[in-house]
Amino acid sequence: MKAGLRAPRSLRTRLVLIATVLATCAVLLCQTAGLTVLRSWLTDQVDDQLADFRPPRRMYEDIADDGRLRGPRNDDVLPSDYRVYLYDSDGRLIDDSLGRDDDRGPRLPAAAARLNLGDGVPTTVSAATGDGSWRVMADSGPDRMRAVVALPLDTVDGATTKLLWFSAFLVVIVAAGVALLGNAAVRLGLRPLSRVEGTAQQITDGALDLRVPDPDPTTEVGRLGQALNTMLDRLRTALHCTAASERQMRRFMADAGHELRTPLTVIQGFAELLCDDPHMPAGRRGEAHTLIAANADRMSRLVDDLFLLAKLGHAPGPHPEPVDLLSLAADGITSTAVRRPGRTIALEPLPDGEADISGRELDVVETVGDADQLAQVVTNLLTNACTHTPASARIRVRVGTIRTSAATGGLDRLGRTSAAPALPPGTQVAVVEVADTGPGLSCEDARHVFDRFYRAAPSDAGEPGSGLGLAIASAIAEAHRGRLELDTRPGAGCTFRLLLPVH
Structure with missing residues (x-):
C-alpha cells in the first residue's frame, strides 16, 4: 500500500473520518431523495397541464382544407409555453405550429410513423436546439391526423439544478462542520482515554507509583482504568514481594555465611595451631580439640536448622496423627530441666478467663500433627526462654483450649507479633503458652524476633x-x-503462644 493511501493510525482521526463519511453519505442520500421527489412532482405538474389542454378542432379543419394553419399567430392565443405540432393525414409534420415563433421546440420526427407516442401518454424528448428537454403528449384527430402538444421542462431543470448545487454546497458545509466539530467532540470525549494513555506512558517510563485516573466506572474508559489500576496494584505487589524476597535472600545468605564463618574460623585456627606446634602440651592440645569439636557441633546444628527450614518450605505437610499437647509440654519441661537444672519451669492449665471451658481443668488437649515437629517447637520455646532470661526469672508453660479473639489470642492487636496471618475469629484452637518474667522485648526486637538469624540480645x-x-x-x-x-513489652516478660487446630 502506498504511503498516501495508508489508513490513519490515530483513533481520534479514524473516528472523525468515519463520522464525516457517515454524515456526508446521510446528507447525500437525503438530498438525492429530495431531488428525485421534487423532479417527479414538477414533472407531474407539467403532465397535468398537458393532459388538461386539448388542441382546437379548427386546426384539423384548416389542415384538411389547404394543408396550412390559418388564424391569428399572436402569443396570447395560446399559453405562452405551449407548442402544438400537427401531422396531416399522410403522416407528414406540418411546418407551421401554434405557439411562440422562435427556434425553440422539441425534437420531433418528420413522419408520424416514427413518432412512437401513445395518445394521452406524456413523454420526455430532447430539444431541437440546445441542451434542454420537452414534455410532449400526442392526440389523434380526424382523418388520421395527429397533434403533439409540448411544454418545456426549463422550470423543472432549473429547479433541480439549483437544488443540486445547493445539495453540493450543503454536503461540503456538513462535511467540514462534522470534521471540525467532530474533532473537538471526539477530543473531548477521548480526554479520559488520553489521560490514561499519558499515565500509562509515564508508568512505562518507570513511574511505577502512579495510578491511572479512575473515571466513571459505568463507561468503557472507566472500566479500562479500573482494570489497569488492578493490574498495576498486582504488579506493584509482585514487584515488592520479589524485591523483599531478594532482600531477604541476600540477608539470609549473608547471615548464613557469617554464622558459618565463625565456627569455621575457629576450627581452621586451632587446626593450624595444632599443625604448627606438634610439641604442644597435652592440656592445651586437649583444649584445642574440645574447641574444634564444639564449633564443629555448632556448625552441624546450624546446617541441620537450615536444612529443616528448607524442608518445611518445600516438603509435603506433616504426617497427621493425634498429639496430646499436655504430654508434649511435660516431656519438653523434663528434657529442659535436665539440661538446665537451675531453672524453675512450671506446668499449668490456662486461666479460667482464657480457657474455652471455664472452671474445668483439661487433662487432655489434643491436636493433629507431627509429634516430633511439635515437640521441637516446645523445646525451642523453652530453650529461648532459658537463654534470654535471668536465672531468677520464672518460666510457666500453660496448656488448654481457647476461642480465638483479640484478648485470648489468634488475632492481631497492639503489642502482639506473629509471622503468620491471623486465624478466623471464634475458632476453637489448642494452645501451648511459654511465658517468662524476664525483661521482655522492645517493639523493634519483637517485629524481627521470628526472622532468620535475628538475635535480640547476647546469650x-x-x-x-x-x-x-x-x-x-x-x-x-x-x-x-x-x-x-x-505478646511482650519491655519489663513485662515474653509470652509465646502456639495455637493449633483442635482434634
Whole structure:
C-alpha cells in the first residue's frame, strides 16, 4: 500500500473520518431523495397541464382544407409555453405550429410513423436546439391526423439544478462542520482515554507509583482504568514481594555465611595451631580439640536448622496423627530441666478467663500433627526462654483450649507479633503458652524476633544461638495450619503462644 493511501493510525482521526463519511453519505442520500421527489412532482405538474389542454378542432379543419394553419399567430392565443405540432393525414409534420415563433421546440420526427407516442401518454424528448428537454403528449384527430402538444421542462431543470448545487454546497458545509466539530467532540470525549494513555506512558517510563485516573466506572474508559489500576496494584505487589524476597535472600545468605564463618574460623585456627606446634602440651592440645569439636557441633546444628527450614518450605505437610499437647509440654519441661537444672519451669492449665471451658481443668488437649515437629517447637520455646532470661526469672508453660479473639489470642492487636496471618475469629484452637518474667522485648526486637538469624540480645548462658529457633518454630506452626505469636513489652516478660487446630 502506498504511503498516501495508508489508513490513519490515530483513533481520534479514524473516528472523525468515519463520522464525516457517515454524515456526508446521510446528507447525500437525503438530498438525492429530495431531488428525485421534487423532479417527479414538477414533472407531474407539467403532465397535468398537458393532459388538461386539448388542441382546437379548427386546426384539423384548416389542415384538411389547404394543408396550412390559418388564424391569428399572436402569443396570447395560446399559453405562452405551449407548442402544438400537427401531422396531416399522410403522416407528414406540418411546418407551421401554434405557439411562440422562435427556434425553440422539441425534437420531433418528420413522419408520424416514427413518432412512437401513445395518445394521452406524456413523454420526455430532447430539444431541437440546445441542451434542454420537452414534455410532449400526442392526440389523434380526424382523418388520421395527429397533434403533439409540448411544454418545456426549463422550470423543472432549473429547479433541480439549483437544488443540486445547493445539495453540493450543503454536503461540503456538513462535511467540514462534522470534521471540525467532530474533532473537538471526539477530543473531548477521548480526554479520559488520553489521560490514561499519558499515565500509562509515564508508568512505562518507570513511574511505577502512579495510578491511572479512575473515571466513571459505568463507561468503557472507566472500566479500562479500573482494570489497569488492578493490574498495576498486582504488579506493584509482585514487584515488592520479589524485591523483599531478594532482600531477604541476600540477608539470609549473608547471615548464613557469617554464622558459618565463625565456627569455621575457629576450627581452621586451632587446626593450624595444632599443625604448627606438634610439641604442644597435652592440656592445651586437649583444649584445642574440645574447641574444634564444639564449633564443629555448632556448625552441624546450624546446617541441620537450615536444612529443616528448607524442608518445611518445600516438603509435603506433616504426617497427621493425634498429639496430646499436655504430654508434649511435660516431656519438653523434663528434657529442659535436665539440661538446665537451675531453672524453675512450671506446668499449668490456662486461666479460667482464657480457657474455652471455664472452671474445668483439661487433662487432655489434643491436636493433629507431627509429634516430633511439635515437640521441637516446645523445646525451642523453652530453650529461648532459658537463654534470654535471668536465672531468677520464672518460666510457666500453660496448656488448654481457647476461642480465638483479640484478648485470648489468634488475632492481631497492639503489642502482639506473629509471622503468620491471623486465624478466623471464634475458632476453637489448642494452645501451648511459654511465658517468662524476664525483661521482655522492645517493639523493634519483637517485629524481627521470628526472622532468620535475628538475635535480640547476647546469650547469658555463654551458648550463642543461631537465630533460627523461633523461625523454625513459626514455620512448623504454619505447616500445621496454626500460628506462633508473641505478646511482650519491655519489663513485662515474653509470652509465646502456639495455637493449633483442635482434634
